Amino acid sequence: MTESIIARIATLKNTSTPDLRGMWRDLFETEPPRQNRRFLESRLAYRIQELEYGELRPATIERLEALGEDLDGGKMEVRRKRTDDRPIAGTRLIREFQGVEHCVTVLADGFEYQGRPYKSLSAIARSITGTRWNGWVFFGLRKSGAGQ
Template sequence: MNDPVPALGSIIRNSRGSNCSWNDSKWLPHFLRHEVERGIAYRLQERAWGGLPIDLCRELDGRATISVPGQKPEKTGPRLRLKPGNRLVRRWRGTTYSVLVTEGGFLFESRSYSSLSTIATEITGTRWSGPRFFGLTERAA
């Protein structure tokens, strides 16, 4: 199999027309050009040899951070992965509540629900994020 990355320059030139060169600073600022090149090179490699395994992609997504200039980076946190049979337990105002994760959603007090937030709202009497109520996500600092 041929290495697709060395052909990157000609692919970009051909896609932009014969009158433009990849080094034309009017098309893209210099510091972004390298990021675009890296992104295109990755996609070419991904098409030729396949991408990362899905479980590794999920792990990387869970470790990602959101960065805003002048602010502390915000961790996106791992994605919620509940499996059928998991039990979520929460003590609220002296009463312990238990929710069973099922194939189609959640089972709480012998009733099926599609949303943890609906269950949390029913327990508290006020609107809550279900994942936050059951301790599945961290509270923002």
């Protein structure tokens, strides 16, 4: 990548959201979608490169689609599931509750708390508190009221 392209992409992080929306209008010649800032930044970065270096070749697009099919078997529900919302396996989540420190280890297919496997953080939060909690909120991974 040339320095000017790298510099343009780097400035996206410090650009205000209204200015990102303006850039979207200039680069895509459409109104920006009502997506979050991170989405706008990533799509604008891609578009800047696309305009400079050209689009992907049809053969490359077909290959990427085939790889995607191999990974998810063509199942749309798998494709739509977010993968970046889960902490990396081996991560330790620590929460103090009523003066007691509770430690949960993230596993590849669930969680471990006090030597027992759990499928969800909510089940662990319920075990700790005795009441129904959103496990992501209880362990501070998401703010209360935040969407998934």
